[in-house]
Amino acid sequence: EAQVTQNPRYLITVTGKKLTVTCSQNMNHEYMSWYRQDPGLGLRQIYYSMNVEVTDKGDVPEGYKVSRKEKRNFPLILESPSPNQTSLYFCASSSFGNLGSYEQYFGPGTRLTVT
Amino acid sequence: GIQVEQSPPDLILQEGANSTLRCNFSDSVNNLQWFHQNPWGQLINLFYIPSGTKQNGRLSATTVATERYSLLYISSSQTTDSGVYFCAPQLFKTIFGAGTRLFVKA
Numbered sequence: 001e002a003q004v005t006q007n008p009r010y011l012i013t014v015t016g017k018k019l020t021v022t023c024s025q026n027m028n029h030e031y032m033s034w035y036r037q038d039p040g041l042g043l044r045q046i047y048y049s050m051n052v053e054v055t056d057k058g059d060v061p062e063g064y065k066v067s068r069k070e071k072r073n074f075p076l077i078l079e080s081p082s083p084n085q086t087s088l089y090f091c092a093s094s095s096f097g098n099l100g101s102y103e104q105y106f107g108p109g110t111r112l113t114v115t
Numbered sequence: 116g117i118q119v120e121q122s123p124p125d126l127i128l129q130e131g132a133n134s135t136l137r138c139n140f141s142d143s144v145n146n147l148q149w150f151h152q153n154p155w156g157q158l159i160n161l162f163y164i165p166s167g168t169k170q171n172g173r174l175s176a177t178t179v180a181t182e183r184y185s186l187l188y189i190s191s192s193q194t195t196d197s198g199v200y201f202c203a204p205q206l207f208k209t210i211f212g213a214g215t216r217l218f219v220k221a
Contacts, residue, residue, distance in 0.1 A: 033209065043201065043211040050207065058208060059116075090158060102146060104209075106158035 002027045006091050006107035013081060014115055021076045021110050023091030031094045032074040033058070033104070034066065036087040043090070049074055081114040088112075117142045117204055121212035128192045128219045136187040136215045138202030146205065147178050149187050152214075153198040161187070161200075192219045 004025045013019055025032065033048035035058075045058030049068040063085055065077040074093075078085060091107040118141035128134055138147070146165040152158050162169050162176040164185065169176055173192075178185040185202055199214040 031207070035209075035211075042213050045209050048207055048209075056207075059210075088156065092158075102148075103160040103163045104148065104150075105160065106150075109156055109158075 002105070004091055004093055004105050004107040006089075006110050008110060009108060010111050012113045012115065015082055016080050019078050019081060019112075021078075021089060021091075021112070023074045023076065023107060024072050025074075025093040025105070026072065027093060027095065027105065028071065029093035029095045029105075030071070031096060031102075031104075032068065033092045034064070034074070034076050035090045035092065036060065036085075037090065037109075038087050046076070046089075081112075083114050086112060086114050116208075117144065117210050119202065119204060119210055119212035121200075121202060121215050123215060124213065125216045126218070128217065130192060130194060130219055130221050132192050132219075133188070133190045134192060134217070136189070136200055136217075138185040138187070138204075138212055140183050140185075140202075140204045143183070144180060144204040147180075147185050148203045148209075149176055149185070150201045150203065150211075151196075151198055152201065153195075158201075189217075192217075194219045194221050 007022045030051045034046040047066040049055045089110045092104040094104045120139045149161040164176045164178045166180045173190045175188045201214045203211045
């Protein structure tokens with residue numbers, strides 16, 4: 001089954017404790033991206049990756065790191081989480097595709113609370 | 116950057132009714148997507164539609180890129196259509212509109 005998986009689904013942590021949210025896709029997609037969703041602010045892009053070892057900042061990259069060492073994985077790293085990073089996080093992937101179709105497939109979301 | 120405006124912000128329908136959701140964007144784009152977020156938070160891609168019209172069952176979408184808008188049509192709405200509908204111009208740097216929150220009453 002084609003899917004994007006995220007782990008963990010729920011996480012409560014404390015300020016300053018490094019954490020990683022994993023994202024993996026099994027569709028051999030080139031493009032992967034991280035978003036955060038907040039009430040009143042909507043969905044905003046954190047980082048995206050066009051392919052292995054190619055990453056770029058989205059609209060709200062501060063406080064986050066990413067890496068793309070393998071095509072299927074795109075982890076989101078919070079080196080020193082702060083309460084303003086409490087949010088619902090989504091990972092997504094898409095293919096550039098020979099057919100020119102770029103539908104993004106989303107993971108189930110990770111609800112992060114930083115106290 | 117591109118500004119995205121969706122209307123209406125909220126919509127309540129009786130089951131079986133039709134509706135049109137609109138997405139205006141401030142600059143030329145060469146791609147646009149529509150997404151549905153169901154009440155459980157799951158995000159699903161509905162259409163990748165940089166221009167023209169596409170249909171998928173009771174849903175269809177039209178993008179007129181030269182006039183900087185896209186429309187999502189929902190016909191014969193069902194309670195399962197409830198949720199939030201987002202449009203997102205661009206591709207790699209994705210910008211989401213604020214969404215249209217739809218509630219379909221049985």
